Amino acid sequence: MEPIRTTRQGAVRGRLVTDDVAAFLGIPFAAPPFGEARFRAPAPALPWDGVRDALSYGVSMPRAPYAPPFDTLIPDDGPQDEDCLNLNIWSPHPAPGGGLPVMVWIHGGAFANGSGSASSYDGSAFARDGVVYVSINYRLGADGFLKLEDRPDNRGLLDQIAALEWVRDNIEAFGGDPRQVTVFGESAGAMSIGALLAQPRARGLFRRAILQSGAAHHFLRPASARLITARLAEKLGIEATAEEFAAVPLERLLPAQAELRGEIGARPDPALWGEAALNMMPFEPVLDELAPPAADCGVxxxxxxxxxxxxxxxxxxxxxxxxxxxxxxxxxxxxxxxxxxxxxxxxxxxxxxxxxxxxxxxxxxxxxxxxxxxxxxxxxxxxxxxxxxxxxxxxxxxxxxxxxxxxxxxxxxxxxxxxxxxxxxxxxxxxxxxxxxxxxxxxxxxxxxxxxxxxxxxxxxxxxxxxxxxxxxxxxxxxxxxxx
CATH class of the missing domain: 3.40.50.1820 (Alpha/Beta hydrolase fold, catalytic domain)
Known part of the structure; x- marks a missing residue:
């Protein structure tokens, strides 16, 4: 029998991966961040009636592919579209009454690539071993991290916080303990965790953290982020406003933002790119400062x-x-x-x-x-x-x-x-x-x-x-x- 769980937005129907593991895929944790919601903080997902199928991966953020030869080395598969703020859950089956540890995966990709819906991040092995595993999708590139003076900074981080809040509010239905959350990530995913530690709203959403190949050192100060915004606007021939960026078709915007990394590599001048001149990542968390976590951070x-x-x-x-x-x-x-x-x-x-x-x-x-x-x-x-x-x-x-x-x-x-x-x-x-x-x-x-x-x-x-x-x-x- 197909497993059914009830979230605050409505019931979801998953599928059995094995006799002992169930998967619930493509569950929205926030509303689609396009249209009137473009470049804004994530809004709550709308509730639904009846039982929603959660049988296949949700779409992830539209993005340009990795350049060769990295496109054959780094997994970046999965469908892409605008309704991209969703998550996937693998849990032991049948679900216990609660109390299992939870692991939430934040994928890498230089804040411009990657997907929580890639087969490479399938969580079956974690569920097999008694963990409720969650992978999330979040906004990337310009949509997630471009500094826009009339919009909130770090929209990709806000998406991650919204996903963690959804986990806090709903994971018990899948057998998980919201007080026993470990967030883990690799590369930009680990760097995201380093930045989340500096966000007051994220405090208390996770008890443990695993940082793979990334920590709390990579970010852009506002002045550097403004340089990158100005350069991307120049490439597109527009004013550097949210309205004008939103009017650029994705088939133009995505290649243009992907080209920025090559431009930094060709001319790594801090006067042109700020902190990005060293790590060649034009899209990063925008912060005044970022230090390693304090001893009393509670993580x-x-x-x-x-x-x-x-x-x-x-x-x-x-x-x-x-x-x-x-x-x-x-x-x-x-x-x-x-x-x-x-x-x-x-x-x-x-x-x-x-x-x-x-x-x-x-x-x-x-x-x-x-x-x-x-x-x-x-x-x-x-x-x-x-x-x-x-x-x-x-x-x-x-x-x-x-x-x-x-x-x-x-x-x-x-x-x-x-x-x-x-x-x-x-x-x-x-x-x-x-x-x-x-x-x-x-x-x-x-x-x-x-x-x-x-x-x-x-x-x-x-x-x-x-x-x-x-x-x-x-x-x-x-x-x-x-x-x-």
Whole structure:
């Protein structure tokens, strides 16, 4: 029999994935953010009569595709349309009376791509293991994050908060405990969580957080965001107002906003792009400041990164072999390090590395690893991990790159969407260990190793042979003290 659950908007009919797991897909948590609602804060979803089918994924935010070669490496599938503020739930079946831990997934994609309705984020494994899992869609790109003087900032974050409020109000119907919510995300999803921690309205909506390859360091100050708004308006030949942006057809707007990242890469001048000149993300949370969370923030953390994050952006494009020493030195200095002092430290561990490989190491630390450690240092009792399994894809050079941990976290090594990045012979025991740690943290707050502290800096290394290390690559970490 098809499972039926009752939410505050109305009843929904799901489907059985297995005898033990039910899925409820495409449930609206807010009204469609287009038409008169364009560029405004999310409005409540309208109620419905009868039983609504929740049998297939809802649509996600319209967006331009990833540029080649990333379009074949990073999953970004799923239908797209305007009624995009919806969520998907996988829960144990039959649903208990409540009390199960809840995990809410916020997808990545540089705040411009990605979808909570991608098959790669199927939550069956979490429900199988006793967790109510929720994936959400939120506004991206200009609709979610472009600064408009007559509209609220951070509409994508407001969508995420609205989804979390829906979870608070409705998740008991699916067996979940609204007091036991773990929010987790990767890349822009993790950066979103870092920004949510600074939003008073989000306080109390989640008890735990898992930040994968992103933390609380990436945002745009209002002056920088205005530069990007002005440039996008110039490209489109319009005034920089909400009304004029709304009048631009999506088939013009989406390619134009996607082109901005290429323009930043071609001319990474802070005078033109502000903070985005370093991370090449024109759409980010707009904030006056963003600091790591306070010790008394009321949230428990599991944070980490992948050992060779930036190889995703260097190996498929073949930039890793041609990046010049001058670019390496300029980037190192732009990140705040003295190239003459820092680069010999990185090179000592990698004596045969070409400049592109050292660029990966330095940029991985600046972009991902050090921000994660700052969260752990700020909140006592936090847990730290590093994903180190090197993918055999691209002749083994892709390494432990950005997003390569996702298939292991979701225990979906057989999903075709992950195959180009995983390569042959993915390690099921590693998936068992990593997925199991995420589930254990959501259930108990303890993923299975010692917390991080300033003395030992205990770090769980997820590799083909998992281990625990104290202060991995501590000499490189120490370079960033007082810098980032």
């Amino acid at each position: 428990e953390f599991l944070v980490g990164s992948n050992r060779e994050e930036y190889r995703l952006f260097l190996v498929p494009t073949e930039r890793i072999d041609v990046l010049p020493q001058s670019k390496l030195r300029l980037a190192t200095a732009a990140y705040g390090l003295d190239p003459d002092k820092a680069l010999p430290v990185y090179a000592d561990r990698r004596p045969d590395a070409v400049p592109g490989e050292l660029f990966d190491a330095v940029t991985t630390d600046w972009f991902y690893r050090i921000p994660a450690l700052r969260v752990a240092e700020s909140v006592p009792g936090s847990y730290v991990y590093e994903f180190a399994r090197r993918s055999p894809a691209h002749d083994g050079r892709l390494g432990a790159c950005h997003a390569s941990e996702l298939a292991y976290v979701f225990d979906r090594l057989d999903d075709p969407a992950y195959a180009p990045m995983l390569g042959p012979r993915p390690a099921q025991p590693l998936a068992d260990a990593m997925h199991g740690a995420w589930v254990a943290f959501a259930k108990t707050g303890d993923p299975g190793w010692a917390p991080y502290d300033a003395e030992r800096r205990t770090t769980r290394i997820f590799d083909t042979a998992p281990s625990v290390e104290c202060d991995p690559r501590g000499d490189e970490r120490a370079l960033w003290e007082g810098v980032r």
